[in-house]
Amino acid sequence: MLNVLVVDDALVIRKNLTKFFNDLGHKVIAEAKNGAEAVELCKTITEKIDLITMDITMPEMTGIEATKLIKEILPDVNIVMITSHGQEELVSESLKSGAKNFILKPITEEKLEHVIGALYSEYAKKEEDELIDED
Structure with a gap:
């Protein structure tokens, strides 16, 4: 089970991501509505954060700025950017800032699972389920 921080300025996206993570057996330990709030949470949360989903475009502090600061605080955390079509340049900048991957909106449980x-081989979905021999 992964401990997750969800960062997005849109409440509906935070709620959808939380539901998807819960359905996949992971735990959202906190949510933030902008990059500045996410940075503060990373300084104060006592539970280990394994994964952060980070919207790129947010008020107060962008996801890219937050990613740079969070990687200084938590160098081992995996950050996945949430992006819209047409933000390819920002995705590239995000990856240079320390993000490990990205998800293109609209977000689905399948994209998140993939x-x-x-990022975590132990959660990789098997392409073919092994058949159980009951003979």
Whole structure:
């Protein structure tokens, strides 16, 4: 089970991501509505944060700025950027700032599961389920 911090200025996206993570067996330990709030949470949360989903475009502090600061605080945390079509340049900048991957909106549970599997091999979905021989 991964401990997750969800960062997005849109409440509906935070709620959807939380539901998807819960459905996949992970735990959202906190939510932030902007990058500045996310940085503060990373300084104060006592539970280990394994994964952060980070919207790129937010008020107060962008996801890119927050990613740079969070990687200084938590160098081992995996950050996945949430992006919209047409933000390819920002995605590239995010990856240079320390993000490990990205998800293109609209976000689905399947996209989230795929990215988690790419980052954490133990959560990678098996392409074919092994058949159980009951003979």
